[in-house]
Amino acid sequence: MDSETTFGVMRDLVIANRILANEGVVDAFGHISVRHPENPERYIMACSRSPGIVTRDDLMEYTLDGDPLNKKDLPMYAERFIHGGVYERRPDIHAVVHNHSHTVIPFGVTGIPIRPIIHVGASVAGDVPVWDIHDRFGDTSLLVLNMDHARDLANCLGNDNQAALMRGHGCVVGGKNVKEATLRSIYLEVNAKLQLQSEALGTPRYLTPGEVEQACHRMTVDLAINRAWEYWTIRAGCQDLQA
Amino acid sequence: MDSETTFGVMRDLVIANRILANEGVVDAFGHISVRHPENPERYIMACSRSPGIVTRDDLMEYTLDGDPLNKKDLPMYAERFIHGGVYERRPDIHAVVHNHSHTVIPFGVTGIPIRPIIHVGASVAGDVPVWDIHDRFGDTSLLVLNMDHARDLANCLGNDNQAALMRGHGCVVGGKNVKEATLRSIYLEVNAKLQLQSEALGTPRYLTPGEVEQACHRMTVDLAINRAWEYWTIRAGCQDLQA
Amino acid sequence: MDSETTFGVMRDLVIANRILANEGVVDAFGHISVRHPENPERYIMACSRSPGIVTRDDLMEYTLDGDPLNKKDLPMYAERFIHGGVYERRPDIHAVVHNHSHTVIPFGVTGIPIRPIIHVGASVAGDVPVWDIHDRFGDTSLLVLNMDHARDLANCLGNDNQAALMRGHGCVVGGKNVKEATLRSIYLEVNAKLQLQSEALGTPRYLTPGEVEQACHRMTVDLAINRAWEYWTIRAGCQDLQA
Amino acid sequence: MDSETTFGVMRDLVIANRILANEGVVDAFGHISVRHPENPERYIMACSRSPGIVTRDDLMEYTLDGDPLNKKDLPMYAERFIHGGVYERRPDIHAVVHNHSHTVIPFGVTGIPIRPIIHVGASVAGDVPVWDIHDRFGDTSLLVLNMDHARDLANCLGNDNQAALMRGHGCVVGGKNVKEATLRSIYLEVNAKLQLQSEALGTPRYLTPGEVEQACHRMTVDLAINRAWEYWTIRAGCQDLQA
Numbered sequence: 001m002d003s004e005t006t007f008g009v010m011r012d013l014v015i016a017n018r019i020l021a022n023e024g025v026v027d028a029f030g031h032i033s034v035r036h037p038e039n040p041e042r043y044i045m046a047c048s049r050s051p052g053i054v055t056r057d058d059l060m061e062y063t064l065d066g067d068p069l070n071k072k073d074l075p076m077y078a079e080r081f082i083h084g085g086v087y088e089r090r091p092d093i094h095a096v097v098h099n100h101s102h103t104v105i106p107f108g109v110t111g112i113p114i115r116p117i118i119h120v121g122a123s124v125a126g127d128v129p130v131w132d133i134h135d136r137f138g139d140t141s142l143l144v145l146n147m148d149h150a151r152d153l154a155n156c157l158g159n160d161n162q163a164a165l166m167r168g169h170g171c172v173v174g175g176k177n178v179k180e181a182t183l184r185s186i187y188l189e190v191n192a193k194l195q196l197q198s199e200a201l202g203t204p205r206y207l208t209p210g211e212v213e214q215a216c217h218r219m220t221v222d223l224a225i226n227r228a229w230e231y232w233t234i235r236a237g238c239q240d241l242q243a
Numbered sequence: 244m245d246s247e248t249t250f251g252v253m254r255d256l257v258i259a260n261r262i263l264a265n266e267g268v269v270d271a272f273g274h275i276s277v278r279h280p281e282n283p284e285r286y287i288m289a290c291s292r293s294p295g296i297v298t299r300d301d302l303m304e305y306t307l308d309g310d311p312l313n314k315k316d317l318p319m320y321a322e323r324f325i326h327g328g329v330y331e332r333r334p335d336i337h338a339v340v341h342n343h344s345h346t347v348i349p350f351g352v353t354g355i356p357i358r359p360i361i362h363v364g365a366s367v368a369g370d371v372p373v374w375d376i377h378d379r380f381g382d383t384s385l386l387v388l389n390m391d392h393a394r395d396l397a398n399c400l401g402n403d404n405q406a407a408l409m410r411g412h413g414c415v416v417g418g419k420n421v422k423e424a425t426l427r428s429i430y431l432e433v434n435a436k437l438q439l440q441s442e443a444l445g446t447p448r449y450l451t452p453g454e455v456e457q458a459c460h461r462m463t464v465d466l467a468i469n470r471a472w473e474y475w476t477i478r479a480g481c482q483d484l485q486a
Numbered sequence: 487m488d489s490e491t492t493f494g495v496m497r498d499l500v501i502a503n504r505i506l507a508n509e510g511v512v513d514a515f516g517h518i519s520v521r522h523p524e525n526p527e528r529y530i531m532a533c534s535r536s537p538g539i540v541t542r543d544d545l546m547e548y549t550l551d552g553d554p555l556n557k558k559d560l561p562m563y564a565e566r567f568i569h570g571g572v573y574e575r576r577p578d579i580h581a582v583v584h585n586h587s588h589t590v591i592p593f594g595v596t597g598i599p600i601r602p603i604i605h606v607g608a609s610v611a612g613d614v615p616v617w618d619i620h621d622r623f624g625d626t627s628l629l630v631l632n633m634d635h636a637r638d639l640a641n642c643l644g645n646d647n648q649a650a651l652m653r654g655h656g657c658v659v660g661g662k663n664v665k666e667a668t669l670r671s672i673y674l675e676v677n678a679k680l681q682l683q684s685e686a687l688g689t690p691r692y693l694t695p696g697e698v699e700q701a702c703h704r705m706t707v708d709l710a711i712n713r714a715w716e717y718w719t720i721r722a723g724c725q726d727l728q729a
Numbered sequence: 730m731d732s733e734t735t736f737g738v739m740r741d742l743v744i745a746n747r748i749l750a751n752e753g754v755v756d757a758f759g760h761i762s763v764r765h766p767e768n769p770e771r772y773i774m775a776c777s778r779s780p781g782i783v784t785r786d787d788l789m790e791y792t793l794d795g796d797p798l799n800k801k802d803l804p805m806y807a808e809r810f811i812h813g814g815v816y817e818r819r820p821d822i823h824a825v826v827h828n829h830s831h832t833v834i835p836f837g838v839t840g841i842p843i844r845p846i847i848h849v850g851a852s853v854a855g856d857v858p859v860w861d862i863h864d865r866f867g868d869t870s871l872l873v874l875n876m877d878h879a880r881d882l883a884n885c886l887g888n889d890n891q892a893a894l895m896r897g898h899g900c901v902v903g904g905k906n907v908k909e910a911t912l913r914s915i916y917l918e919v920n921a922k923l924q925l926q927s928e929a930l931g932t933p934r935y936l937t938p939g940e941v942e943q944a945c946h947r948m949t950v951d952l953a954i955n956r957a958w959e960y961w962t963i964r965a966g967c968q969d970l971q972a
Contacts (some may be wrong), residue, residue, distance in 0.1 A: 223804055535956060
């Protein structure tokens with residue numbers, strides 16, 4: 001695999017857009033980016049288009065401040081700053097997903113913390129803090145529209161977590177690469193759904209911290225990620241893009 | 244785009260029928276109309292056919308009282324009066340959706356108010372009053388079968404709202420054009436679902452009035468609506484109709 | 487339409503099998519029959535095959551006691567007696583669906599009565615009594631395996647209802663023809679789902695008896711049934727069978 | 730049918746992989762195996778690939794200890810030991826499914842027992858004990874990574890049951906053949922879902938022990954299993970593999 005070349009990351013990025021739509025993590029809104037493999041001060045992301053229909057021609061390059069390098073007259077995601085904010089603070093993160101997957105919302109608005117309840121949910125890796133844009137910025141559209149918003153969100157994510165909820169809005173999820181951020185986004189939603197159902201049924205026993213650490217490691221080794229990626233790629237009808 | 248010509252609004256109307264079916268907002272029942280772009284005293288809507296299979300040939304023109312201009316022997320929606328009632332009262336509304344999307348029903352029958360809990364839900368724009376046909380008309384089929392019913396419903400919608408629930412029946416949703424009414428209908432359902440889940444989980448923090456206003460503006464600018472429209476059109480298999 | 491000829495009812499029966507599977511009312515199990523249009527002492531039903539793959543060649547003719555007229559070595563539904571039991575008691579019923587659609591089960595096992603909460607749910611027409619095979623037959627497989635079981639179930643259905651739940655098993659639904667029984671089965675499930683959600687959210691206001699009567703009439707006129715049938719037929723990919 | 734030849738069981742195994750994915754019992758993870766029809770000390774299972782895309786070429790042969798007989802350089806499921814552990818202890822079991830189907834999780838983490846609430850759920854056949862790897866092994870990744878783990882899980886399953894939950898992880902399901910283990914896995918999930926909904930609605934009446942025994946027998950006779958298998962095969966697009 002050439003997932004570390006610019007060609008490879010761009011291919012993976014297009015496929016990730018399609019997978020996230022096909023698995024119900026994003027709908028008409030949401031986006032995913034990848035840090036440029038040749039220049040850590042840049043990231044690559046689609047123009048303002050729904051992830052499920054993104055193609056290679058839609059990809060654009062941005063500075064970490066969200067300025068386009070090759071605008072081509074395409075509209076841009078208003079919330080692209082989310083991505084630069086995370087890349088700026090977290091050199092270990094090389095891919096970022098912003099989504100509104102349905103079951104993360106109830107946790108963000110109630111403040112009930114998301115905690116791993118199934119081993120695949122341990123892939124979330126760490127705490128999932130809730131960022132409320134209202135705390136520092138008062139009434140807004142809830143959107144992350146500039147670097148001030150973005151840096152405040154990245155500050156909430158902190159140095160150790162891989163995901164943060166955005167109250168009344170969605171979440172941001174990081175990963176060491178596009179495939180890991182995709183898997184983490186999918187299982188964050190699955191974990192939230194199972195937690196919601198379990199809390200309604202009784203008093204759930206969550207994974208212990210030691211279990212989370214070990215299960216997270218298992219879920220994010222290449223063997224596991226690549227198995228899932230191959231399957232999700234085919235389900236999304238992207239096997240030709242993979243080749 | 245030619246979305247303001249008669250040709251354009253008819254094309255958008257057919258696509259909206261398909262989108263609303265494909266996204267699960269309507270099933271065999273429900274309908275969507277558009278105010279005639281050349282004559283505000285007329286509206287265009289399909290004959291009595293399920294939205295998911297409506298074609299251009301099914302479109303008919305009505306007076307605001309629900310009288311057909313070009314009947315062609317086609318059956319008509321028994322509840323077409325809903326549309327004229329709204330157009331008559333609300334010159335700012337140019338498209339109307341009537342649907343029974345599933346999660347609005349629990350709110351209409353319990354009286355628990357729908358409130359924006361996610362930024363995309365702010366597209367609902369304003370309060371969502373509940374109209375109970377029983378209040379003024381006693382026992383009925385719950386259907387809006389004449390202009391008296393329709394004007395009472397439009398009265399409940401009032402001058403400032405864009406959506407009203409119909410107890411034990413469904414809802415009516417307006418928009419400045421077909422695309423906005425479609426987006427609003429889809430996210431009214433999403434918001435209801437997320438509100439239902441959040442209320443079961445804990446005590447949700449809803450959007451503040453100031454957040455609703457700003458988020459609504461963001462969700463209903465052309466950039467956002469067109470992004471979603473392009474995606475939903477392709478998902479519904481209508482890209483050829485778009486051309 | 488020739489829905490009253492033998493050719494027509496057999497065609498409708500095949501399509502109904504496919505529709506019920508496609509709309510999620512039946513899965514691998516469940517069945518639908520029609521009273522023979524030329525001999526009210528006979529009914530027509532598929533051999534033991536999952537409804538979603540039934541073809542015209544699978545159709546068999548039975549006496550009301552469940553004896554096959556033209557067995558052709560095909561396996562038979564073990565629970566075919568349900569159908570004859572209903573036809574025997576209820577001359578007004580000309581089509582019968584037996585299914586295990588998911589949301590009717592919680593009502594059957596808890597004894598919480600299903601009541602119309604949405605106008606389309608009024609198509610259920612009357613009460614929905616719960617039959618518990620254990621009351622008269624003690625421990626069984628819960629299946630209706632002979633005419634004694636079947637007549638006891640038909641007795642519970644009574645003279646006025648169109649649907650009865652079977653505790654820990656599913657339900658039986660009747661209709662004046664195949665299309666009506668299909669529509670009723672689909673909206674019984676929808677109503678159950680909306681009732682479940684509404685009861686979790688608050689205290690629902692159900693349709694009044696007068697509303698149920700009028701809404702039921704509206705939902706089961708040919709205009710409404712045919713509109714839904716055309717749509718469900720196309721969704722199930724059966725438009726060629728319709729011709 | 731030749732379901733007892735090596736050729737036949739391998740064909741059924743490939744189809745079962747596809748069915749379990751298509752019916753939502755497995756996603757990117759989970760696996761199914763069959764005891765070798767010619768050597769009870771061996772079992773057959775795919776290499777490490779998502780079940781929905783498994784082909785005949787992916788099948789490998791293992792000793793009960795999980796050692797591959799014909800490795801071909803293919804990656805192996807890390808949790809293959811689950812299968813050998815069950816085959817070793819239970820000569821009556823000839824097929825094993827390990828899955829994370831969603832609704833079994835809330836039961837495993839809360840300790841609320843799964844009990845048959847619908848006749849098809851009686852196919853689960855017996856109690857469904859919960860295995861908590863933490864009890865004997867402390868903090869782990871929750872995965873079954875060796876024969877010690879596997880034998881402890883098989884010990885929890887015991888001599889009489891056909892399914893056990895794995896806390897925070899999923900479940901293991903056995904069967905007399907691939908088709909039965911597939912049907913049991915599907916209806917374990919259905920039963921869990923209906924039990925969750927019923928417990929939320931009221932106080933459910935479960936099947937009596939006598940009903941469970943009789944209904945289980947009915948659901949697992951060849952007539953019932955083959956009817957379901959034919960349908961699920963076609964739904965999964967595997968009719969050509971069946972031939």
